[in-house]
Amino acid sequence: MTGYSIEVPGGAAESLRLRRHRTLTLRTLGPDANVAMLIYALDDPAERLNVPDTLKAQMSAHIKPPMTLMSDMGRALASVTASSLDWHDAITGHSLPAAVERRFGPSSYAADRNDWRRSARFGLLTELWKHGLGARDLHANINFFTKIAPAGDERGTLAFVPGHASEGDYVTLRAEIDLLIVLSTAPHPLEPAEAWTPAGVRLEIAEGPAPAADDPSRNWRAETARSLELAERSYA
Amino acid sequence: MSDEFVLDDIVEAGDGWIGEIPAGTLLRITDLHGNQAVDTLFYDALDYANRYSAMDTIREQGAVYLTTGSVLMTVNCDPLATIVADTCGRHDTLGGACSQESNVVRYGRHTRHQHSCRTTFVRKAKEWGRGLEKRDIAHNINFFMNVPVTEDGGLTFEDGVSAPGKYVELRAERDLLMLVSNCPQLNNPCNGYDPTAIRITGRRP
Known part of the structure; x- marks a missing residue:
C-alpha cells in the first residue's frame, strides 16, 4: 500500500509518521479550519521544526509554497510544494486549556461526550506523550489555513483575517527526511467565532517523487536549496 | 527604591550568562556600544518546562515587537517578566538565535565553524547543569535587534535601532532562570558587523 486518506474531525489531534518523499496533503472539510502542526525528525526527535530559522532564512514571516520547513539542524524537514492559499501562520502558537474554557465555558466528557472542547495544547501533548515526548518538546x-496579518506599524500589530480559508482549501508537504508529525484541529486561539464549531480536515498521504534538479523549492532561494542539500546528505 | 546593584556583570561579545533572578528584581540590559543583539531565554526557576514562549507572548499582546509594557509569557501564559523601561524602542522575538547549522543554510558552508549563539547556549546550559537539555533551548528574545515584519508578510534583518548606552529594563514577575548569549554573528547587520560587550545589572526595588 502506498498512500491512504483519513479524516480528522475538528477539535481533535492526530500523529503520524511520514516517510521521506511521501506527500501529505491537508484538505479542509469546512470553513475556518486550522491545523496546528509540530514536526520532528523521526530518527531523533531532538531535531525538530525551528520556525525562526525557517522564517529568517527565507525572509518571510509566514509559510507558503515553495518554502522548506527547516529543522534546528538546518535540514529541510519538508517542502511546501503546493497550496490553494499563499499564507499560513507560524507566529501565534495554539490554544491553551484555560483560554478555551474562559471563552467557551466549561466542557467535559461527562457533559458533552465526544463533543467536549479540548484545546490544541491538550491534543498536542496527548499525542506527543504517545511518542515519549512532552511539554519540553513543544x-x-x-x-x-490561518492568516494573522501584520499592520506594518511601529508595534508590529497583528490581526486575525476572517474567512481566509474555506472548504476545500489545501496545502501539500513533501517529506525530505522521515518525519513524526503531530497536529491539532482545534480552532485558532484568535479566531473570533462565538461558537465552538471547528472544521475537520482530510489527510491524504501519497507516494511522490524526490525533488528534481529544477524543483521549485530548490530554485526559490539559495538558503532553501541548501536546506534541501543538507537533508539529502543524510541519505548520501 | 534602592539603587544598589545586586547584580552587575559585563558580558563580552560572543560570551554568555546564566543565573537566577529573584522575583521583583529590576533587571537592566545595556547595549554599551550600540547595535548589539542580546539573545535571551527565560525560565520559571522552579520549573524549566514553564519557559519563555515567543509565540504565546506575541499572540497575547497582539503585536510582534517587544517594548515597554510587553509581558513576557511562558508556554502556559504565566508572566515571566514585564518590560518596564526601554530606551531602544523595540526588540525582536521572531528571529531566533544563530547556530552553526543555520549559518550554513543562510551564508554557506564556510561559516560552519564560526561562533554562534546556540553554541553559547549549549556551553552555558551545560555549565548550569540541573537537567537542562537541548530541547529546553526554545525560541528566544533578541534584545536590541531590528527584524521588521512588513504588511505583505516579509521578514528582514536590518541595522540595529539601538545605540551606545541604550537599555531595556525588566521586572521579574517570578523567580527566573535567565540564559543569555551576547551574539557573535558577523554575517548580517544585527551587530553592526562588530559584536561588542553588554552590561547586565539588577537591583531590588
Whole structure:
C-alpha cells in the first residue's frame, strides 16, 4: 500500500509518521479550519521544526509554497510544494486549556461526550506523550489555513483575517527526511467565532517523487536549496 | 527604591550568562556600544518546562515587537517578566538565535565553524547543569535587534535601532532562570558587523 486518506474531525489531534518523499496533503472539510502542526525528525526527535530559522532564512514571516520547513539542524524537514492559499501562520502558537474554557465555558466528557472542547495544547501533548515526548518538546507550531496579518506599524500589530480559508482549501508537504508529525484541529486561539464549531480536515498521504534538479523549492532561494542539500546528505 | 546593584556583570561579545533572578528584581540590559543583539531565554526557576514562549507572548499582546509594557509569557501564559523601561524602542522575538547549522543554510558552508549563539547556549546550559537539555533551548528574545515584519508578510534583518548606552529594563514577575548569549554573528547587520560587550545589572526595588 502506498498512500491512504483519513479524516480528522475538528477539535481533535492526530500523529503520524511520514516517510521521506511521501506527500501529505491537508484538505479542509469546512470553513475556518486550522491545523496546528509540530514536526520532528523521526530518527531523533531532538531535531525538530525551528520556525525562526525557517522564517529568517527565507525572509518571510509566514509559510507558503515553495518554502522548506527547516529543522534546528538546518535540514529541510519538508517542502511546501503546493497550496490553494499563499499564507499560513507560524507566529501565534495554539490554544491553551484555560483560554478555551474562559471563552467557551466549561466542557467535559461527562457533559458533552465526544463533543467536549479540548484545546490544541491538550491534543498536542496527548499525542506527543504517545511518542515519549512532552511539554519540553513543544516548539513554535505552524497554523495551516490561518492568516494573522501584520499592520506594518511601529508595534508590529497583528490581526486575525476572517474567512481566509474555506472548504476545500489545501496545502501539500513533501517529506525530505522521515518525519513524526503531530497536529491539532482545534480552532485558532484568535479566531473570533462565538461558537465552538471547528472544521475537520482530510489527510491524504501519497507516494511522490524526490525533488528534481529544477524543483521549485530548490530554485526559490539559495538558503532553501541548501536546506534541501543538507537533508539529502543524510541519505548520501 | 534602592539603587544598589545586586547584580552587575559585563558580558563580552560572543560570551554568555546564566543565573537566577529573584522575583521583583529590576533587571537592566545595556547595549554599551550600540547595535548589539542580546539573545535571551527565560525560565520559571522552579520549573524549566514553564519557559519563555515567543509565540504565546506575541499572540497575547497582539503585536510582534517587544517594548515597554510587553509581558513576557511562558508556554502556559504565566508572566515571566514585564518590560518596564526601554530606551531602544523595540526588540525582536521572531528571529531566533544563530547556530552553526543555520549559518550554513543562510551564508554557506564556510561559516560552519564560526561562533554562534546556540553554541553559547549549549556551553552555558551545560555549565548550569540541573537537567537542562537541548530541547529546553526554545525560541528566544533578541534584545536590541531590528527584524521588521512588513504588511505583505516579509521578514528582514536590518541595522540595529539601538545605540551606545541604550537599555531595556525588566521586572521579574517570578523567580527566573535567565540564559543569555551576547551574539557573535558577523554575517548580517544585527551587530553592526562588530559584536561588542553588554552590561547586565539588577537591583531590588
